[in-house]
Amino acid sequence: MPQPAERKNFPKEMLQYRSRFPILSHIHKPPVPARGGRKNTRGGVKSMELAALEWKVGGQQGEGIDSTGEVLARTLFRYGYYVTTYRQFESRIKGGHTDFKVRATPAPTHFHGDKVDILVGFDDETLPVHRPELKPGAVVILEGDGIKVTEEDGYTLAVFPLKAIATELGNPLAKNMIALGITGGLISLPREAFYHFIEEQFKRKGADVIASNKRAVDRGYELAQEHLAHKVKTLPPRDIDPNRLYLSGNEAIAFGAYMAGLTFLSAYPITPASEIMEWLAAKLPKRGGAVMQVEDEIAGITFAIGASFAGARAMTTSSGPGIALKTEAIALAGESETPVVVVDVQRAGPSTGMPTRHEQGDLNHLLHAAHGDFPRIVLYPSSVEDAFYLAAEALNLAEIYQTVVFLVSDLGLGMNKQTTPRFDPRRVEIRRGKIVSEEEARALGEFFFKRYRITEDGISPRPLPGNPYAVALTSSNEHREDGHIDETIEARNAQMEKRMRKLRGLRIRNPFYVDHPDAATLLVAVGSARGPVEEAAAALREEGYDVGTLFLQQLAPLPVEELRTLLVGRHVITVEHNYTGQLLGWLRRHLPIHEHSTTITQYDGRPFFAERIVREAKERIADEHRAERAHA
Amino acid sequence: MSIAPSAPTLKDYRGDVNTWCPGCGHFGVLAALQRALVNLKISPHEVITVSGIGCSSKVPEYMRSYGFHSLHGRALPVAQGAKMGAKDLHVIVTGGDGDGYGIGGNHFLHAVRRNMDVTYIVMDNGLYSLTKGQTSPTSPLGFVTRTTVYGNKERPLDALSVAIAAGGTFVAQGFSSDVKRLTEILERAIQHRGFALVNVLSPCVTYNKVLTYDYYKEHLVTVEEPFPTREEAIRFVKEHRGLVHGILFVDPETPDYQTALGYELRTREIDEGPMDEALLRELEEEFR
Numbered sequence: 001m002p003q004p005a006e007r008k009n010f011p012k013e014m015l016q017y018r019s020r021f022p023i024l025s026h027i028h029k030p031p032v033p034a035r036g037g038r039k040n041t042r043g044g045v046k047s048m049e050l051a052a053l054e055w056k057v058g059g060q061q062g063e064g065i066d067s068t069g070e071v072l073a074r075t076l077f078r079y080g081y082y083v084t085t086y087r088q089f090e091s092r093i094k095g096g097h098t099d100f101k102v103r104a105t106p107a108p109t110h111f112h113g114d115k116v117d118i119l120v121g122f123d124d125e126t127l128p129v130h131r132p133e134l135k136p137g138a139v140v141i142l143e144g145d146g147i148k149v150t151e152e153d154g155y156t157l158a159v160f161p162l163k164a165i166a167t168e169l170g171n172p173l174a175k176n177m178i179a180l181g182i183t184g185g186l187i188s189l190p191r192e193a194f195y196h197f198i199e200e201q202f203k204r205k206g207a208d209v210i211a212s213n214k215r216a217v218d219r220g221y222e223l224a225q226e227h228l229a230h231k232v233k234t235l236p237p238r239d240i241d242p243n244r245l246y247l248s249g250n251e252a253i254a255f256g257a258y259m260a261g262l263t264f265l266s267a268y269p270i271t272p273a274s275e276i277m278e279w280l281a282a283k284l285p286k287r288g289g290a291v292m293q294v295e296d297e298i299a300g301i302t303f304a305i306g307a308s309f310a311g312a313r314a315m316t317t318s319s320g321p322g323i324a325l326k327t328e329a330i331a332l333a334g335e336s337e338t339p340v341v342v343v344d345v346q347r348a349g350p351s352t353g354m355p356t357r358h359e360q361g362d363l364n365h366l367l368h369a370a371h372g373d374f375p376r377i378v379l380y381p382s383s384v385e386d387a388f389y390l391a392a393e394a395l396n397l398a399e400i401y402q403t404v405v406f407l408v409s410d411l412g413l414g415m416n417k418q419t420t421p422r423f424d425p426r427r428v429e430i431r432r433g434k435i436v437s438e439e440e441a442r443a444l445g446e447f448f449f450k451r452y453r454i455t456e457d458g459i460s461p462r463p464l465p466g467n468p469y470a471v472a473l474t475s476s477n478e479h480r481e482d483g484h485i486d487e488t489i490e491a492r493n494a495q496m497e498k499r500m501r502k503l504r505g506l507r508i509r510n511p512f513y514v515d516h517p518d519a520a521t522l523l524v525a526v527g528s529a530r531g532p533v534e535e536a537a538a539a540l541r542e543e544g545y546d547v548g549t550l551f552l553q554q555l556a557p558l559p560v561e562e563l564r565t566l567l568v569g570r571h572v573i574t575v576e577h578n579y580t581g582q583l584l585g586w587l588r589r590h591l592p593i594h595e596h597s598t599t600i601t602q603y604d605g606r607p608f609f610a611e612r613i614v615r616e617a618k619e620r621i622a623d624e625h626r627a628e629r630a631h632a
Numbered sequence: 633m634s635i636a637p638s639a640p641t642l643k644d645y646r647g648d649v650n651t652w653c654p655g656c657g658h659f660g661v662l663a664a665l666q667r668a669l670v671n672l673k674i675s676p677h678e679v680i681t682v683s684g685i686g687c688s689s690k691v692p693e694y695m696r697s698y699g700f701h702s703l704h705g706r707a708l709p710v711a712q713g714a715k716m717g718a719k720d721l722h723v724i725v726t727g728g729d730g731d732g733y734g735i736g737g738n739h740f741l742h743a744v745r746r747n748m749d750v751t752y753i754v755m756d757n758g759l760y761s762l763t764k765g766q767t768s769p770t771s772p773l774g775f776v777t778r779t780t781v782y783g784n785k786e787r788p789l790d791a792l793s794v795a796i797a798a799g800g801t802f803v804a805q806g807f808s809s810d811v812k813r814l815t816e817i818l819e820r821a822i823q824h825r826g827f828a829l830v831n832v833l834s835p836c837v838t839y840n841k842v843l844t845y846d847y848y849k850e851h852l853v854t855v856e857e858p859f860p861t862r863e864e865a866i867r868f869v870k871e872h873r874g875l876v877h878g879i880l881f882v883d884p885e886t887p888d889y890q891t892a893l894g895y896e897l898r899t900r901e902i903d904e905g906p907m908d909e910a911l912l913r914e915l916e917e918e919f920r
Contacts, residue, residue, distance in 0.1 A: 245919040255915065259907045263899040264716055283915075288898030290716055295742040299709040302702070306713025309700055310680065310721070312899035314713070332703050392907070422916060425907035432904055448696065464900065465698035465718050468677045473692055473699040476685075484648040484693055485701075 050233045052105040053081075053187060055118045056133070057179070058126030062094035065122070068176040069100025071201070072183060073417065075193045076104040077246045080238030082419040084531070086112040086412065086607060091271070091355040097125040106238060110383050110418060111531025114609040118186060120179045122162075139231050141182055143175070149227050156231055158182075160223060166216055171209070174216035181220015186228060187235040191221055243422045249387045249413035249528075252420070253343060254279035256391030257315055259423075261430050263289035264312040266303035268296055268322060271355050272411040273345040276317045297325035301342065305329060308339050309474055311464040313395055313432075317343040320362045321352055327369045330404050332476050334374025337452070337460070337499065339398035339433075343391075343407045345414040348605045357605025358411040360527055360577040366406045367556055367586060373496070375503045377401065378556035380408040382513065382530040384418040386553060392428040393508055400433035401502050402462060408555070410577070412528030412607050427509070434461040441469035448472065448482035454494055458501030503557045511559040514566060516541070516548030521571040521621055524550045526583055529608060533575050536613035545621065552583070560590050571624045572597040575613055579603045596624065640675045642666055647695040657834030657845075658688055660808035661755050665724070666695055667811070668818035680723045682711035684731040687762045688755035688834070691726035705735030712748045712889075719890055719897045722751070722822055729756040733769040733789050740791075744798040747826045749888040753818070754791065754829070755808070757836035758843045765839030772842060790874055793866045795829045801883040802828035803865070805876055807852060808835070809845055817879060826888040833877075851875040858882045 055072060059065045066087060077083045081104035090096035103113040116133045119126065119140045127140060134140070134155045144159035151157075160182070162175040177198070184191055198213045224232065247255070254276045257265075265284065267277045281291040289312075294303050300316045308314040318326065323344045333340045344366060348359035366378050377397050381387040391407055398405040441449060441463060451472035453460040460481075463470030473483030478495060480486035513530075514522075515537070525533045530551045540547040550566060572593050574584040581599035588594055600616045602608055645666040652658050669679060679697040683689035685704035692699025698721070702710045711725040732740055732754045743752065759777065760766040766779040770791070775784040795803045802824040806814035814832065821828035833852075835845050855878030859865035865881040890897060 245916055247919040251919065255919075258915070259912055261902040263902060264713070266713065285893070285895055288896060288901065290893065290897060290899065292716070294709065295738055298706065299739060299742070302706045302709035303713035303716070305702075306682070306700070306710035306715075307717035307899060308713075309710070310714040310717025310900070312713075312717035313902050314717070328703060329706065332706075336700070336702070423912060425909040425912050429906055430902065430904050432902060463698075465680050465714070465721055466677060468675070471676045471696055471698060473701065475692075475699075475701040476703055477701055483699070 048233050050117070050187060050235045052103065053118070053235050054113045054116050054135070055102045055120075055183060056099055056116045056130060057120040057122075058097060058099035058130060059122030060094075061089060061092065061096050061098045063122050064173070064176050065098045065100050068120075068180060069102055071194070071197050072180055073102045074246065075189070075197060076102065077244075077419055078240070079104075079189065079193060079235075080240045081105060082108050083246060084109055084112040084418045085416050087415060088606070089356050097123060097129065099126065099130065104235070108419065109531060109535070110528075111535050111610065112416065112607070114611050118183055120183065122175070139186060139228065141179060147227060156228070158228055165219060169212060169215050169219060171212035171216065174213050177213045177216035178220040178223070181217040182224045182228070183220070184217065185221040185224025186232055188232060189235060191217055245420050245422055246417055247384060247420060248275070248415055248417045249381070249384050249409050250275040250345065250415060251279055252384045252387035253391040253407065253409065253414075256388035257341070257395060258283055259425070260313075260392030260395045260428060262313050262315055262395060263287070264304065264307040264314040265290075265316065266292045266294050266307070266314070267300045267317045268294060270319045270322045272347055272415045273317045273319045273322075273343065275415070276343060276345070297322040298329065301326040301329040301340065302332075304340050305333055305336075305338050308398075309336075309465070313399070314339070315341040315343065315395065317345070319345050319347045320349045320365070323362060323365065323369070330376075331370035331372055331374065333404040334370065334376065334499070335372070335478070336474050336476050337402040337462075338474065339402050341394045341398050341405045341407055343409065346408065346410040348603070354605045356411070358528070358577060358607055359603060359605060360410050360529065361579075361582070361603070362408070363526075363555070363578070363582040363586065366408060373500065375401070375403050375500055376556055377403065377405040377503065377506065378408060378554075379405065379508065380526045380553055380555055381413070382525070382527055382551040382553055383420070384413070385420045386510070387413065388423050389428055390508070390553065396428070396431045397506075397508075400431060400459070401506070402433065402459060403502065408527065410527045416528075434459055436461045436463045436467065436470050438467055438469055441467055444469070446470075446482075448484070450481040451483045452479055452481050452495060452498070454481060454498050458498045458504070460498070506557055507559060508554050511552070511554035511562065513551045513553070514548065517550075517566055519548030520546040521573060521617070521624070522548045522550050522567065523573050523575055523613070523617065524552065524567075524583065524587070525575045526552050526555070529575050529577060532608040532610040532613055535610040536617065539610065539614050540617060545618070547617065555586065558586070558590050563587070564591055567591055567593050570596065571621065573617060573620050574599040575608065576600075577602055577608070598623070639673060640670050642670055644676050645669060645695050645697070648693045650694050652687060652690070653838050655837040656687070657757060657808035657836065658755050660811045660814065661688070661726075661753065661806075661832050661834055662691060662694055664806070664811045664814035664818055665691070665726075665753065667815045668822060671815070672819055672822060674722055674822070678721055680711070680714050680718065680721050682707050682714060682723065682725045684727045684736065685762070686728040686731045686760070688726055688728040689731060705731055705739065707731065708736055708739040708743045708750075708752065711750050712743060712746070715748055715750055715890070716897065717899050719899075723749070724751045724753065724822070726753045726755065728761075728768075729754060729758065729770040729791075730760040730768040733791055737769070741794070741798055743827055744795050744800045744829070747799070747801055747886060747888050747892075749825055749827070749890060751818070751821045751824075751828045751830065754831045755834040756791075756831050757834050757840055758788070759836050759840050761836045761839050765836075775842065788874075790869065791829070791831055792869045792874060792876075792880060796862050796865050796869075796881050799886070800829055800881065801826040801886050802879070803881045804828070804830045804879040805874075806830055806832040807848055807877050808832055809849075810877070813877070820879060824882070824884075825891070826883075826886065848875070852877045854878055855880055
């Protein structure tokens with residue numbers, strides 16, 4: 001048994017417990033017959049090791065579904081597992097079905113999984129909605145009257161009066177803790193793991209609340225032992241790697257931007273992007289920066305543009321409907337060459353669409369948003385880890401290239417947490433581009449400083465207001481080199497060509513990730529579709545299919561030459577969350593891949609199941625073979 | 633002319649070739665603004681002028697300073713953002729009534745209540761002039777324009793009363809042909825620590841045949857001293873149908889936005905080079 005590494009924040013009791021009892025004692029107890037006259041006829045010890053766990057809790061909003069899932073997720077994370085989560089919720093505060101998926105795996109993954117080992121339900125909707133996800137032999141724990149354990153078609157149904165038991169224990173709110181205790185009992189998790197979180201979470205509520213919640217967890221363990229002993233399996237403890245974090249895409253973007261010197265964020269609240277603003281609102285003042293929740297989306301971006309013009313590192317965050325409102329000012333950033341980072345955490349559209357559902361339907365908008373021609377950068381991290389680095393890099397690129405940088409995310413990536421390696425501060429260096437110093441400006445001796453100086457690389461040195469020798473005009477109107485309005489053919493062409501030169505040859509550190517690049521078929525995706533696509537590709541390869549993956553992170557300017565080598569002449573399938581295949585459309589616009597490309601799309605607001613990608617990819621591959629044979 | 637920081641002169645503030653119509657009221661506003669800055673010994677590099685779109689929004693073109701000629705209606709948010717970026721500079725916003733009270737109406741209301749230290753000069757000619765004379769939010773009732781052929785059916789916006797009622801901490805109205813008085817008002821507005829609205833009646837000689845210099849000269853009532861209460865100021869404005877001239881209300885007590893933040897802004901201090909590893913590790917604790 002390897003000794004777990006010592007780490008901060010890890011419950012000490014749990015470390016001791018684990019080292020003393022590498023295999024948990026109660027698993028070896030003989031199974032206790034189930035109550036209610038039903039005898040456990042299976043006999044013997046059925047304890048087995050679970051390689052991974054997929055767990056889901058469902059209930060009505062306001063019932064603490066999120067916090068229940070979060071406690072289990074964090075517990076499993078600190079138990080040494082890679083944890084991925086997915087929350088689904090409705091656009092209302094109380095009521096309406098909500099669910100929270102937790103998947104714990106021994107190896108890193110970007111996907112919260114298709115299936116469920118244990119389903120906990122506090123409302124009537126949970127079972128019918130999630131029944132198709134149950135694995136054979138799954139356990140369903142439902143709130144109900146009396147205790148009843150039955151074997152259903154392919155799963156075990158365990159009904160417990162969780163609320164009543166919690167009330168008996170003196171805290172009706174602790175029913176979620178009982179459910180967690182049952183879960184813990186079912187997977188033989190040391191109960192001390194939960195104790196730690198209870199102590200952390202209810203610290204301010206006092207010893208009584210902590211004690212009653214602990215009792216609730218214990219009661220859950222007892223219920224599992226008494227009624228579900230035949231279903232108990234072991235989720236073996238794993239080595240704890242201290243170099244792991246557990247956070248969401250939204251948190252990663254906020255954190256990455258903060259570490260890259262962000263000093264100003266102006267935004268308007270919108271689901272699913274608000275968390276970025278909220279995280280930074282607590283942090284930025286500590287270093288003299290500011291978060292402003294302003295009057296509308298237009299102010300969100302124009303405040304940021306003003307602050308950036310004056311020398312701050314500025315960003316604005318929103319989602320589709322808000323990005324639509326910001327469109328005019330995106331062109332302002334392009335024409336006036338003012339750096340600004342615009343984060344779009346996409347949700348399902350069009351219009352206000354489905355505010356709390358997942359989609360990748362804004363790509364066309366971001367790639368084309370605003371009138372006129374101007375250079376733009378569009379980056380789309382495909383993991384929580386990359387969300388951190390690309391947020392940092394986006395701020396650099398905005399200032400270096402003096403234009404708008406879109407940092408694209410989606411609800412699936414933004415609102416859900418993943419186990420992620422700790423961040424490497426050396427991977428992104430803070431760079432501000434061509435800012436003119438007083439000495440440089442003085443040497444030039446210009447009464448009207450040439451803010452829009454024609455340069456070979458298309459980037460003009462930028463003065464920050466206050467520089468005594470570089471008084472300059474920044475303008476949304478077409479202008480000559482000193483920024484004053486000029487609509488002559490010479491000025492227009494010179495400025496347009498200068499601006500459009502800027503992004504020539506721009507490559508970020510990881511414009512895309514490719515795996516099995518020589519495969520006959522490449523599955524191509526962006527953002528949170530990476531997780532299910534990765535697992536689908538692995539499953540397809542196991543079945544003998546020659547399949548690779550490519551996850552694109554730099555959408556504009558598109559790294560055409562590299563993609564040409566990878567994609568042209570190969571069978572390309574994009575996997576995307578929108579109706580029209582926007583990613584495929586963008587690739588086809590730049591690369592001659594029309595004949596050998598297709599797309600798997602989903603637009604129901606729910607994340608992909610890997611299973612579905614496997615099934616559809618097989619069909620597309622068969623179609624492609626048929627077409628090739630017909631052609632031959 | 634000099635590019636070095638020294639006692640500024642009017643020449644230092646001279647901008648690009650002016651294209652306003654001869655006789656335009658805006659000339660007086662530009663002159664008053666430049667004089668006010670020179671009188672206050674503020675140099676062009678210490679000033680950010682921000683504008684939207686329209687005749688009046690050409691001010692950053694026509695005077696030398698750090699200028700940002702931005703979008704129609706968006707001058708106020710750009711300017712407030714600029715103030716957040718450069719707290720020690722004077723931020724002056726110039727625009728028209730259509731730009732500020734029409735398309736920018738929402739920003740105006742929130743700028744007033746936010747009280748950011750910005751001077752907002754609205755050059756009010758009761759018209760959209762650069763688009764050749766359509767009705768604006770301050771056009772009189774019954775006003776006939778290209779878009780109100782049968783007379784304007786909407787009552788004009790009383791921006792002064794709105795600003796005072798919404799918590800404005802400096803509200804004044806100037807008249808573009810009285811450059812001396814306007815200069816004094818602008819000096820006080822620029823010195824005011826908080827959001828200062830100076831609505832300037834600035835006739836459009838090309839399209840507005842109603843709100844003319846003569847009309848204002850005949851009707852304007854001068855305010856010698858700001859009123860002690862918001863109620864009195866608003867009552868006075870209403871009694872005289874907005875035809876008033878002077879500083880109407882000043883509240884020096886309410887802190888401006890940046891003071892209210894309670895800490896010193898350092899939004900321009902960004903260290904280039906590697907990320908701060910110690911800080912990264914400290915913040916990571918939240919996610920472990």
